[in-house]
Amino acid sequence: MHAPPLAMTAPLIDVLLATYNGARYLAPQLDSLLGQTHQHFRLLVSDDGSTDATLDILHGYRAAFGERLVLLPNPSTGAGVVRNFERLMHASLADGQARWAASCDQDDVWLPGKLAAQGAEMQRIESQAGAQTPCLVHGDLTVVNERLQVISPSFAAYQRTDPAAATALSLLSVNQVTGCAMMVNRTLLRMALPLPPEAIMHDWWCALISGSGRRSYLPRPLLLYRQHGANQVGARDRGLRSRLLRLGRDGAGVALRVRRLGQGTQAQAQALQQRLRALGLDDAYVARYLAWRKMPLPRRLAAYRNYYVGPELDRLSRCLLWHERS
Known part of the structure; x- marks a missing residue:
């Protein structure tokens, strides 16, 4: 079902831009x-202590944005990308003006209709579920190189993922919500904050919180996702040939990273269970997931497809390697 066009009377959107040495x-x-195309937004910026021309560039755009550009003071720089986005989320929620917030990376390029498309879809699902329901809208991305030349027209296809098929249960194992293509409502912000120490990334934590509400995926690119070798979180070809080459180059390193991710996802799921209980929300599916993580390997193997939506090699390897640390 297509969302109707976003009305100009729609709620204000906060664009949350986290910067760090992003001048290039x-x-x-x-x-x-x-x-x-939708200009009813504010740009909230939190800089994590840039030493290049990032702040100069931002100040140079004050005339173009006017009062819509809000540069947040940051007395504790160097906290990293997760805490930088958390500051922005807190600021948007505390300010109380915007009902929706869209995360923004410093090195991408948004397509003209991004905010309008996400706002229209948010408006649609809030009209069905209510603004008091945590809602999240995300979409696909076009993967480009540093010169904006197309690597893949679809991030989902490039990564061999299926965000539309992801469930609240499968998101506990693998994140399929890309932060730079994510919009959330105030209710989700309120429920997500503060981000627990166990949150692997701000977008993943928001995706998990949306498991108690509504999540909608727009299967079309909303932005150009620039890859330049210094991305905090980037895209990589997950085709079988590329994956086998990576395993051949650094099999032990890949296995170690997968095991560490297993520890992280288990701790993050436990933090989610605590948050849902504190909010008085149903945590049964999280409890089921954590119980599955502790099952003997044969029982885990019998059900692993329910707990991971993604390439078969991915979910099978995680099931095997995560078992060793459960």
Whole structure:
């Protein structure tokens, strides 16, 4: 079902831009925000202690954005990307003006209709579920190189993932919500904050919170997802040939990273269970997941497809390697 066009009377959207030494690619991203078809937004920026020209560039755009550009003071720089986004989430929620918030990376380029498309879909699902329901809207991305040349027209296809098929249960094992293509409502912000120490990434934690409400995936690119070798979280070809090459180069390292991810996902799921209980929400599916993580390997293997949506090699290897640390 297609959402109706976003009305200009729709709630204000906060764009949450976390920056750190992003001068090289920042201007095209800011230009793409100014080029949005829906201009009823504010740009909240939190800088994590840049030593390049990032802040100079931001100040240079004050005239173009006017009062919509809000540069947050940051007395404790160097906290990292997760805490930088958490500051932005807190600021948007505490300010109380915007009902929806969209995360923004400093090195991408948004397509002109991104905010309008996500806002229209958010408006649709809130009209069905209510604004007091935690709601999240995300979409696909076009993967590009540093010169904005297309690597893949679809991030989901490039990663061999199926975000539309993800469930609250499967999101406990693998995140399929990309933060730079994510919009959330105030209720989700309130429920997600503060981010627990166990949160692997802010977008993953928001995706988990949406398991108690509504999550909608738009299967079309909303932005150009720039890959340049210094991405905090990037895209990589997950085709069988590329994966076998990586295993051949660094099999032990890959296995170690998978095991560490297993520890992280288990701790994150436990933190989610605590949060849901504190909010008085149903945590039965999280309890079921944690029980599965502790099962003997044969029983885990019998049910692993229910707990991981993604390439078969991914979910089988995780089931086997995570078992060793359960």
